[in-house]
Amino acid sequence: MRIGVGLPTSTPPSGPRHRGPELLTWATRAEAGPFASLGVTDRLVYDCTDPMVALAAAAAVTTRLRLVTMVVIGPIRPAAVLAAQAASLDALSGGRVTLGVSLGARHDDYDAAGADWRSRGRYLSDELAAMRDIWEGTSVGPRPASPGGPDLLVGGGSGPAFLRAARHADGYVHGGGPPRAFASAAERARAAWVDAGRPGEPQLWGQSYFSLADPDAGADYLRHYYAFTGPFAERVAAGLLDSPKAVREQVAGYAEGGCDELVLLPATSDPSELDRLADALA
Amino acid sequence: MRVGICGGGPAGLYLAILLRRAGHEVALRERNPPGVTYGWGVVFSDESLAELRDADYETYLQIDAALVRWSSIDIHYAGERIRSTGHGFAAIARTTLLRLLAERAVALGADMAFSTEVPDDDPWAPFAGCDLVVAADGVRSALRAAQAAAFGSRFSPTASKYVWFGADMALPVFTFIFTPTAHGLFQVHAYPYDAHRSTFIVETSEAAWRSAGLDAMSEGDSLAFCQDLFAPYLGDHRLLSNESVWRTFVTVRNRSWHCQVGGQDVVLVGDAAHTAHFSIGSGTRLALDDAIALAKAFVASPGDRSAALAAYEGDRQPIVERFQEVATDSARYFESVGRYLGFAPEPFAFNLLTRSGRISHGNLTARDPVLVNRVDRRFVGAAAPRLVVPPPLLTPLRLAAGCELANRVVMAGPILEAAEDGRPGEAHASALEGVAATGAALVVTEEVAPVAGGRVTSGSPGLWNDDHTEGWAKVAARVHEAGARLALRLTHAGRRGSTQPRGRGLDRPLPAGGWRLVAPSPVPYTARSLRPEAMDAAAREAVRAAYGDAAARAADAGVDVLLLDMADGYLLASFLSPLTNPGDDRRDSYPLEVLAAVREAWPAGRPLAVRLVADDRFPGGLTAADGVILARRLAAGGAGLIDVAAGHTVPDAAADYRRLFNAGLADRIRNEAGVPVVVGGHITRLDEVNTVLAAGRADLCRLDPRTYLRGTPPSPG
Numbered sequence: 001m002r003i004g005v006g007l008p009t010s011t012p013p014s015g016p017r018h019r020g021p022e023l024l025t026w027a028t029r030a031e032a033g034p035f036a037s038l039g040v041t042d043r044l045v046y047d048c049t050d051p052m053v054a055l056a057a058a059a060a061v062t063t064r065l066r067l068v069t070m071v072v073i074g075p076i077r078p079a080a081v082l083a084a085q086a087a088s089l090d091a092l093s094g095g096r097v098t099l100g101v102s103l104g105a106r107h108d109d110y111d112a113a114g115a116d117w118r119s120r121g122r123y124l125s126d127e128l129a130a131m132r133d134i135w136e137g138t139s140v141g142p143r144p145a146s147p148g149g150p151d152l153l154v155g156g157g158s159g160p161a162f163l164r165a166a167r168h169a170d171g172y173v174h175g176g177g178p179p180r181a182f183a184s185a186a187e188r189a190r191a192a193w194v195d196a197g198r199p200g201e202p203q204l205w206g207q208s209y210f211s212l213a214d215p216d217a218g219a220d221y222l223r224h225y226y227a228f229t230g231p232f233a234e235r236v237a238a239g240l241l242d243s244p245k246a247v248r249e250q251v252a253g254y255a256e257g258g259c260d261e262l263v264l265l266p267a268t269s270d271p272s273e274l275d276r277l278a279d280a281l282a
Numbered sequence: 283m284r285v286g287i288c289g290g291g292p293a294g295l296y297l298a299i300l301l302r303r304a305g306h307e308v309a310l311r312e313r314n315p316p317g318v319t320y321g322w323g324v325v326f327s328d329e330s331l332a333e334l335r336d337a338d339y340e341t342y343l344q345i346d347a348a349l350v351r352w353s354s355i356d357i358h359y360a361g362e363r364i365r366s367t368g369h370g371f372a373a374i375a376r377t378t379l380l381r382l383l384a385e386r387a388v389a390l391g392a393d394m395a396f397s398t399e400v401p402d403d404d405p406w407a408p409f410a411g412c413d414l415v416v417a418a419d420g421v422r423s424a425l426r427a428a429q430a431a432a433f434g435s436r437f438s439p440t441a442s443k444y445v446w447f448g449a450d451m452a453l454p455v456f457t458f459i460f461t462p463t464a465h466g467l468f469q470v471h472a473y474p475y476d477a478h479r480s481t482f483i484v485e486t487s488e489a490a491w492r493s494a495g496l497d498a499m500s501e502g503d504s505l506a507f508c509q510d511l512f513a514p515y516l517g518d519h520r521l522l523s524n525e526s527v528w529r530t531f532v533t534v535r536n537r538s539w540h541c542q543v544g545g546q547d548v549v550l551v552g553d554a555a556h557t558a559h560f561s562i563g564s565g566t567r568l569a570l571d572d573a574i575a576l577a578k579a580f581v582a583s584p585g586d587r588s589a590a591l592a593a594y595e596g597d598r599q600p601i602v603e604r605f606q607e608v609a610t611d612s613a614r615y616f617e618s619v620g621r622y623l624g625f626a627p628e629p630f631a632f633n634l635l636t637r638s639g640r641i642s643h644g645n646l647t648a649r650d651p652v653l654v655n656r657v658d659r660r661f662v663g664a665a666a667p668r669l670v671v672p673p674p675l676l677t678p679l680r681l682a683a684g685c686e687l688a689n690r691v692v693m694a695g696p697i698l699e700a701a702e703d704g705r706p707g708e709a710h711a712s713a714l715e716g717v718a719a720t721g722a723a724l725v726v727t728e729e730v731a732p733v734a735g736g737r738v739t740s741g742s743p744g745l746w747n748d749d750h751t752e753g754w755a756k757v758a759a760r761v762h763e764a765g766a767r768l769a770l771r772l773t774h775a776g777r778r779g780s781t782q783p784r785g786r787g788l789d790r791p792l793p794a795g796g797w798r799l800v801a802p803s804p805v806p807y808t809a810r811s812l813r814p815e816a817m818d819a820a821a822r823e824a825v826r827a828a829y830g831d832a833a834a835r836a837a838d839a840g841v842d843v844l845l846l847d848m849a850d851g852y853l854l855a856s857f858l859s860p861l862t863n864p865g866d867d868r869r870d871s872y873p874l875e876v877l878a879a880v881r882e883a884w885p886a887g888r889p890l891a892v893r894l895v896a897d898d899r900f901p902g903g904l905t906a907a908d909g910v911i912l913a914r915r916l917a918a919g920g921a922g923l924i925d926v927a928a929g930h931t932v933p934d935a936a937a938d939y940r941r942l943f944n945a946g947l948a949d950r951i952r953n954e955a956g957v958p959v960v961v962g963g964h965i966t967r968l969d970e971v972n973t974v975l976a977a978g979r980a981d982l983c984r985l986d987p988r989t990y991l992r993g994t995p996p997s998p999g
Contacts, residue, residue: 121934122934125808125933125934126808126809126810128787129787129789129790129808129810130810132786132787132790133790133810137793148786158936159936159937159938159939160934160936162936162939163934163935163936163937166788167787167788167789167933168787168788169787170786180600181600187941187964187989187992188938188939188940188964189939190988190989190992191939191940191943191963191964191989192936192937192939193988194964194986194988194989195929195937195939195962195963195964196788196930197697197784197788197850197930198697198784198788199696199697199699199784199785200785201988230432230538230541231538231540231541231591231592231595232538234588234589234591234592235592235595235596237589237592238589238592238593238596239596258992
């Protein structure tokens with residue numbers, strides 16, 4: 001199993017007002033660390049640096065790391081726009097993009113983007129198919145560096161999400177939780193893949209939040225970020241990896257559950273967290 | 283911390299004990315006077331007793347001394363009594379349990395007030411000043427109802443009717459009784475709970491309940507009806523009533539188990555938080571485990587109530603969900619048990635014991651090797667004194683006079699999409715030979731087209747000219763050499779044809795070099811798919827003839843089983859479904875004509891199977907009931923085996939993709955239509971194969987090398 005690390009695109013910046021330069025520092029230091037990828041999350045109605053812009057900046061200061069969305073909310077972006085952005089990023093980065101896409105869980109993001117909430121499932125299925133067609137074609141956007149365009153992952157935990165991944169994507173990305181929750185979702189993703197008559201096997205990606213130096217600040221951030229889920233925010237905060245031991249146990253549990261790549265998302269912005277994480281993984 | 287507990291059932295009382303032990307202030311309010319209770323006995327398993335021992339040894343010792351224990355289950359069915367051993371269970375009178383818990387709580391200094399109703403208009407009033415209010419007020423919880431939106435409460439009734447009686451006798455062990463009547467089947471779940479009494483639950487379908495007039499009977503008359511019905515088992519003993527009225531079981535679920543109301547934390551425990559069908563006997567166990575987990579969470583997070591409540595919910599919710607799944611499977615078994623009344627006693631008992639997925643062939647063998655030996659012997663068709671018998675999965679199956687399968691495992695070859703103009707080559711031979719080498723008895727090809735226009739992709743293999751026959755003959759020879767039989771999946775892709783290779787997605791139309799599609803109606807599969815032409819009579823006739831010719835070529839090639847594809851949204855499936863063939867009142871007539879053409883061309887001694895979409899899993903589509911009717915008609919038309927499939931008639935019809943997700947459907951088709959079936963749908967262990975077969979849910983199981991032995995093992999008991 002490979003290990004990736006998240007970019008702190010929505011944690012409170014440690015600088016005075018905006019998080020600009022520290023994202024670049026973070027990306028540069030991650031490139032020197034034992035990580036396979038840089039991951040970003042997506043939220044419109046929040047102080048969150050745009051995922052595609054953040055990855056484009058990271059692409060400029062890295063050469064090796066894969067650039068992964070964990071995930072972007074598909075239906076709040078027109079398919080052609082998202083396809084062109086992802087193809088541009090893939091071309092800029094020399095083919096390092098993996099695009100995770102899902103429905104998201106927040107009405108407010110759809111309202112702010114002027115996107116329709118009710119038809120989001122059907123829209124996402126078609127968007128996934130449309131993006132692949134665009135990447136293989138010549139009419140919209142630049143030619144991506146990866147043959148046929150970036151790898152696509154689909155997130156979500158329902159039957160339709162697993163079916164969508166099997167029909168249109170290259171794999172499945174889980175939304176986070178204990179290893180047992182990942183293993184159970186990964187198994188269903190595989191079952192849907194086989195049932196749909198898809199050749200080969202899905203890539204299986206996982207994610208977890210960590211905060212090693214200041215777990216309380218990390219937990220506060222998660223409570224704030226996930227406040228829209230009500231009492232579930234406490235559950236997310238309780239799942240925070242707050243010690244090297246917790247990180248190692250999570251890594252071992254995900255590896256056992258068949259995860260191909262686990263992306264560890266920061267819950268605080270301090271770049272020295274990368275060293276602590278590297279030490280925990282060593 | 284000041285804790286107010288609403289409800290003096292097992293969860294509330296046990297929580298009072300544990301929180302008092304941890305030094306919290308506890309005020310418990312119960313609407314009934316002390317000693318009043320409804321219901322008879324409650325069941326514990328060995329695991330739940332171990333939890334009690336660790337949580338409060340004093341209570342455990344008191345309960346332990348009052349328990350009745352048994353380790354067998356008697357199943358009265360078709361005039362026989364089958365006894366299964368090795369199931370460690372115990373029960374206690376509910377009144378005794380509540381008395382012991384209440385005494386202990388009082389001794390520990392809990393403030394207990396009985397006969398105290400919670401006011402309807404302000405259910406929080408009795409708990410003013412508490413930091414935490416615990417809703418332990420049962421399945422119809424008033425506190426939960428007052429915050430239904432915050433908890434996200436959902437209620438799912440089951441279809442059956444049931445009533446809790448007592449009996450003035452101690453049954454020797456846990457007892458199931460199945461009694462067919464003119465009105466329908468009645469069944470009993472009964473167990474002893476002290477030296478002189480048993481719990482005696484009677485359950486039946488709503489239809490039988492109405493037919494017997496129970497809907498209009500008084501409590502006394504319904505008691506007399508049941509007394510009379512089960513007289514052979516009761517002897518001189520009497521059924522006892524205690525507000526014993528017929529009910530519908532309701533499964534309660536809550537999205538959140540805690541919330542805040544005006545500065546107070548409120549948390550759900552026991553039946554207020556969740557219920558699970560009584561047939562798995564876990565209600566009290568789950569309630570006590572809730573109390574243990576909640577008390578533990580406050581020890582682990584002292585002074586941080588919200589962290590403790592989150593930890594409690596995070597700890598308990600997944601476990602309870604799993605119990606609810608198991609209980610739902612169990613409830614569904616009892617709803618449909620009528621379909622198994624033709625079973626011999628051994629498979630009937632095995633099917634009952636394995637109904638919820640918690641007991642498998644493997645772990646029942648560990649508990650009760652004698653019964654499993656009887657079951658396996660019956661499966662093989664061997665009489666005593668034979669003791670050395672293969673497990674079900676290694677029992678051969680004779681599909682037709684000239685075709686016996688060495689075992690019960692079916693495996694499909696990989697989707698290669700590597701044929702040139704439909705001709706299979708070395709890639710196909712070596713891939714299918716490789717599948718045969720796994721030991722699966724029957725190896726199935728990818729989709730093979732009867733006409734060039736019926737291919738899925740341009741690399742799909744076919745069987746529309748004699749050149750193809752030669753290729754398949756080589757494949758068949760290699761599969762036979764490797765010790766397996768070959769099934770050829772004959773598929774006209776219909777409106778799902780002319781697509782790109784499936785490596786990067788399904789149903790992606792070929793941008794160039796494609797071919798015209800046909801379907802019963804001119805509706806494309808997805809918004810991006812090519813629009814098919816509606817088939818006229820001439821087109822249907824041409825395709826029907828091509829199916830016959832392809833079957834004849836398959837026979838010449840030495841294919842053992844012809845699998846005619848009526849599933850996965852391909853041509854014949856789209857004729858069958860009202861979603862894709864609206865306005866046709868005999869949607870199965872063309873698929874049956876194709877079956878007849880194939881039947882005529884295919885040698886009589888060789889098995890002919892149909893892969894059938896038995897459920898569209900989509901509103902307005904085919905349902906399992908339609909699937910049963912179709913399976914009967916196909917069997918009458920010459921299909922000797924049904925490969926049960928579901929979904930994909932339209933693109934966004936998802937399943938839940940859990941373990942064995944098609945097994946319930948296959949079971950229904952097999953046992954209602956009376957046809958042998960193949961079942962797939964995420965079967966990943968040979969133990970699951972043995973269980974499905976021995977329980978009579980299917981005749982063959984489809985495994986896939988990509989999921990076989992992978993993933994998490996089935997969980998907990």
